[in-house]
Structures are given as C-alpha cells and as structure tokens.
Amino acid sequence: MLAIALDCYVQVEVEQASSLIVRSEGEGAGLFHDASHLAARVAIEVVGHDRLAVTVRSQIPVSRGLGSSAALAAAAAAAAGAEDPFTIAAAWDGHPEYAAASVFGGLVAATMIDDQAHAARLPLSEELAFVVIVPDRPLATADARRVLAHTISRADATFNLGRMGLLLAGLAEPSLLTPHATADRLHQEARTALFPEAPGLLDALVAAGALATCWSGAGPSLLGITTESALPSVHSGAEGALTASGVPGRVLRLRADRKGLVYGDEAERPN
C-alpha cells in the first residue's frame, strides 16, 4: 500500500564470470548460499544465465520489516540490466510498495492490478525525519502473516481507511500529523503476540516527541515519524526505551530518500 524510502541503502554489482559467485558485505552477509541468494536469482533471471559475479553491499537489516528483499531485488535487477527493475522487484518480493519506494524514492502508494505492479508518488514533507527501532530478533514474514485473521469486520476496514486519509494528509503537512493517523486495527495488535514489547516501545516514541508511529511492514522494526527538530530527542528516547525493555537491538535515525534507484557513480552511498 504505502511505503517511504529512507536513506539506508543496498548496492549490487553484477559482472560476467566463469561461474556463479556471490560476495556479500554488511547486513545479511553470509546468511545465504550463492545460488539461493536473492540477488543472484534475480540477476540470473534478468541475464538468462548464471555465469555471473554478484557483489552485494547492504546497510539494510534483513528480516526486520524494512523491505530489504525488495531493495535488493530492485538493485540486482538494475545491475543486471533490467529495463523495469520496479516490476521485477515487485514480482520477486510480493510487496509492490517496498519495490516502488526502492526504485522511485519518497512516499509511494503501490498495489497489484491484474498481476501488474502499479505505483504512484505522493507528497512527503521535507520537514519529516524517521527513527527506526530495529530489534535484534528476526520476525519471519510467514509467522507475521499466520497470526492475521482472514476475515475482518467492516468497521475495522473502515477504521483503517479513515486513518490512511489522515496519515497521507499528515505526511504532506506535518502540522496535521498525530498518533491517530497511524492507529491500526488490521495487523499490529495481532502481531503483538509475536513481539509483546512493541506497544510500549511505540508509546515511548510518542512520549519522546514522535508525531506518529507504526510497525514497519510486518515488523519487528518500529517506525517513529518526527520533525527534523525533534529527531535527537526521539532518537535518544527510543534508545532509552529499547534498553529498558530488555530487547536487544539498535535505533536508526534516517531521512527520506527522494532519488530511489541510482546507477553507477551515483550509487556510491554505502561505504
């Protein structure tokens, strides 16, 4: 549905080689065998053979609800020469909004229409910044999905539609953004069974000055949306709350990325 691109990056290089080699550095390094590595699978699909050396350098924590797979798939598709990395990444990842944010940057709405990913940019204020609590505890998408009921009440669906309108207004104009805008009845409460400390951490983000908060994707990462001026206090409040909760993890301070996918010399961002 909605996603925001933040300035936390993955870089992929694809070169010709005599047989498949995958090198990975940073987040996710060593987690996957070469042939099963998402970057390799996407690059092989695009190029049509596996005589490739694929190098991945990632800043994006894996399996934390931060969209690392979509970003990786988009970067791998682009590095392999795909004409439409967005469509490829959305198909591999199954989350068109993560793929859209990775490719187009900024705030995006995206959805599948007749098996085709569609995306559109929406206004995102320059005044906003983001604090992300990243627990050192993966939460598999399959688990996060299993706790959700297949049917919901019309009232709950209407509730979320109403809040989504307020949220998009608040992301365009932060003076309108309040914690009500991210109130949710469709997934966060059910998923709290998998991460019982989450409500307390979300409350702590608001207490420290965040305008609104939500789970990042299916979790376990938690997002605080804040003004640039409140960023230091929200960041330190989040660090204190995370320590107090006993949940191992870290807190990132991030800004929106408005460029999305970049190629070649432009793509020097990961160190």
Add this chain to the structure above:
Amino acid sequence: MLAIALDCYVQVEVEQASSLIVRSEGEGAGLFHDASHLAARVAIEVVGHDRLAVTVRSQIPVSRGLGSSAALAAAAAAAAGAEDPFTIAAAWDGHPEYAAASVFGGLVAATMIDDQAHAARLPLSEELAFVVIVPDRPLATADARRVLAHTISRADATFNLGRMGLLLAGLAEPSLLTPHATADRLHQEARTALFPEAPGLLDALVAAGALATCWSGAGPSLLGITTESALPSVHSGAEGALTASGVPGRVLRLRADRKGLVYGDEAERPN
C-alpha cells in the same frame, strides 16, 4: 473517509421569530415538516430554543448520496451562530467526511476519533472537474447499508487500501489517475442490487473520457472524475448513457469548491 466539495450549494438563514417557521426552496422543498426539518433541528440545538424562522435554499438533490444532509446541517449550524459547524454537522449527519468537505472545501479526509470528528485537507489538482449522474430515484441510506456484509475478507480490505493510495495520488496529479484508482470491493458491488444500471453507467463515463468513476457516497448518484478539457464529452456521454439506460434523472457538471462554508454576503451562490 474521503470527500470532495463540489460547487452545488445550500444556503440557510436563521432569524428570530415568535415560533418556529421553516421555509424551503429548491431541492428538498416541502419534503419535511417544520419541526422535523434537519435545518430546524440543528438550529434549535445551537440556539437553545425554537423561536426561529429558518430559510433553506438548496441546489443539492436529497437522498442521492451527495451529502445534502451534512451540507444542510453545517449551513444551519453556522447560520445559527455555532462556533464549530464541522463538529455539529458531523455529529448530526454521522459522516464526518461530508461535513468536512462542506465546511472546509476541497478534498478532505475525515474520520471519527473517540467520538470526535477529525478532518484534514489533501491536495486536489486544479485540472479536475466532475460529472455527476443523479438518478431521479432516492436510495435510502438504511437500505444502502443493509446490503453490506458486516465481515469482509482481509484481501478485500487490503485491496481498497491499496486503491485509496492510488486515488489520492491521482487526485493530486491527474496524469496518475486511472479507473483502477477507484476500483472497490467494499460496497459498490453489493449496492448494485439496489441499482442494477450502475455498472453500465460507470462504464459509460469512462468510455466518454472520465479518468475514474465511483458511486457518490452510498448512491445512487454516480461520479465521473475528469479533466476540465474532457468535461463536455464526459457530460454528453453521461447524458446519452442515462437516457439509453431508461433511468430517469439528470447529469450535473461541477467543479471543486475550495472555500467550503461561507457567511453572509459571501454566500450568494444559490440563485
């Protein structure tokens, strides 16, 4: 959830009198007894007694899904001297988005939060215009609500959330607006049982050049969203389709209103 204020108005005057008198002209005239007239009930609540002469002049067809009650309640509250016509109109009408559009103008998101109506403006392109098919056939809100299931699938709720993102992007930037943005799984199909000609009329709006279409509220009015340049063709296409369908009614060509509620000499719009 979302509503757009269009340039179709209701005007209310409230004056002191020895006992309640309601005069009404235009749409809805003569439909209601004085003491049961919504404008009178709202004005009496605001003023605290019923020694009032209430004059209503309306261009807004009643019981057609066009938000006439919310507009009337907002105008009556304002004419009676209420400080917060939005909150009063939302409470009387039960649809905060209609009340918000009437009071604030433009494109609004609104929802109830802890029994309090909240609203926020969203970007609406100046390039858009609106064709509204208004069947000469009321559709009572109670009937329109009764056909809706109380529970829905998560997939259908997610579908509508995804399309709402595309819709808001398209209302801000018409080049992004397509019929997919207003696709719906939560109410239109169920309500088609009450108005079987609706799908054909919506298709005709698109065939005549509308960028996107939907039911207006709970119906039976149908909305075509179009560029200003396609307005004449969409209007004539809608008139032809309505005639061909055999449904009695009329077709309005409207623009967005961006002022919302206006007082006194400013409020000369209904003739």
